[in-house]
Amino acid sequence: MTENVRRSDATRAxxxxAARERFAADGYERATIRAIAADAAIDPSMVMRYYGNKERLFAAAADFDLRLPDLTGLPRHAIGEIVVKHFFDRWDGDETLIALLRAGTTNPAAAERMREIFARQLGPVVARAARGAKGPTAEQRAGLVASQILGLALTRYVLRFAPVVALHRDQLVAWVAPTIQRYLVEDL
Amino acid sequence: MTENVRRSDATRAxxxxAARERFAADGYERATIRAIAADAAIDPSMVMRYYGNKERLFAAAADFDLRLPDLTGLPRHAIGEIVVKHFFDRWDGDETLIALLRAGTTNPAAAERMREIFARQLGPVVARAARGAKGPTAEQRAGLVASQILGLALTRYVLRFAPVVALHRDQLVAWVAPTIQRYLVEDL
DNA sequence: GCATGCAGTCAACAACTGTTGGCCTACGCT
DNA sequence: AGCGTAGGCCAACAGTTGTTGACTGCATGC
Incomplete structure (x- = not known):
């Protein structure tokens, strides 16, 4: 191999x-290694060679960064809208979060990963933004935000409830943003 | 057999x-017919005899009535709390809805059943309650309500986010009720 | 020019799945 | 008492799954 780039890197990628696509479309158990390998146009045994087993493949595919912006210093009345818009951007730009959502309902490791992502990435952002607000702790506020955000992803991208799918994202943002804002920074 | 009661009714029940328990705990694909039969202390083939196949068994097990109360005539300021409390009662008293939620993320038939339940049972109730309120249509309001309610069930009973699990249900009701109330009856 | 090692393929394994058909048993009617 | 039949069990099927190990080609080092 050359110094920096292994020939297999393209295959790994x-x-x-393919794994993210399949996990997002089918969930953990119905996304078979054979199907993933077929999508990637290689042999199933290569998946095993590079990722060991299915669980480790999922762990690698489900590495996700919410890329949450810093909310300190922003005008309070705009925070809800910014957060909801941001989540729509992440969902539309990367199906990994949908894969995690689908897999997390049946696979314990995926659920744990989901908890970890929201605790480690959403938690601190909420803690800073909610400083001084009365009522729930930062963790509790993060939990409330997660419930509304994930419920939105669930009904729109996974269960595909007709009215939620049909609505334009800007319209959804306008109606849901005040909820998120309340959970994030208002006295409760 | 006697006229009204077949000897097999106890087995069917x-x-x-057992099916509801397994589907709720494991989701559709990991809840095997063999495991369900073992829980019911009978042979797997009996499951097939009585319910034909796995999909029909699920359809029978996932028959669910939200038992939503009529909201007309209630004081507007109490509606959110009543609805959220009602859903907590249904979740805690019957795991069928959790089974549907778990299965709905990976099984298309379960997702369809979920859409059907919310459209047919939540839809009309919302339509009556929201009469006169400006903004979203009744279906859209029902979608918003579903997103928050299912998001709550997801984070608390399925993904088990620590802060959402630890909170007492009365506390959750207090914080989430205004959101539901807004989606239900307020001008948006 | 030849050995080394890596990328990739092929075929098979053992376990598990939904599903089927044949068989036994015991209740309930006449 | 005798018999039909419904309730139940056993064993097996065909397909699919994750996973393994032996094999082939090919590029690159000496």
Whole structure:
């Protein structure tokens, strides 16, 4: 191999891309290694060679960064809208979070990963934004935000409730933003 | 058999009870017919005899009535609390809805059943309650309510986010009720 | 030019799945 | 008492799954 780039890196990436697609579309158990390998146009045994087993493949495919912006210093009345818009951007730009949502309902490791992502990434952001607000702790506020955000993803992208799917995202943002804002920074 | 009661009715009920438990705990694909039969202390082939196949068994086990109360005539300021409390009662008293939630993320038939339940049972109730309120249509309001309610069930009973699990239900009701109230009856 | 090692393929394994059909048993009617 | 039949069990099927190990080609080092 050359110094920096292994010849197999392209294959590894193809596997990961196919895995995210399949996990997002089918959930953990129905996304078979054979199907993922077929999508990546390689042999199933390569998946095993590079990722060991299915659980580790999922762990690799489900590495996700919410990329939450810093909310300190922003005008309070705009925070809800910014957060909801941001989540829509992440969902539309990367199906990994949908994969985690689908897999997390049946696979314990995926659920744990989901908890970890929201605790470690959403938690601190909420803690800073909610400083001084009365009522729930920062963790509790993060939990409330997660419930509304994930419920939105669930009904729109997974269960596909007709009215939620049909609505334009800007319209959804306008109606849901005040909820998030309340959970985030208002006295409760 | 006697006129009204077949001897097999007890078995049928045991199968259904075991099926609900397993579907709620494991989701659709990981809840195997063999495991359900073992829980009901009978042979797997009996499940097939009484319910035909796995999909029909699920359809029978996932028959669910939200039992939503009529909201007309209630004081507007109490509606949110009543609705959220009601859903907590249904979740805690019957795991069928959790089974539907778990299965709905990976099984298309379960997702369809979920859409059907919310459209047919939540839809009309919202339509009556929201009469006269400006903004979203009744279906859209029902979608918003579903997103928050299901998000709450998801984070508390399925993904088990620590802060949401630890909170007492009365505390959750107090914080979430205004959101539901807004989605239900307020001008948006 | 030849050995080394890596990328990739092929075929098979053992376990598990939903599902089927045949068989036994015991209740309930006449 | 005798018999039909419904309730139940056993064993097996075909397909699919994750996973493994032996094999082939090919590029790169000496």
């Amino acid at each position: 193809a596997i990961l891309r | 045991a199968i259904l009870r």
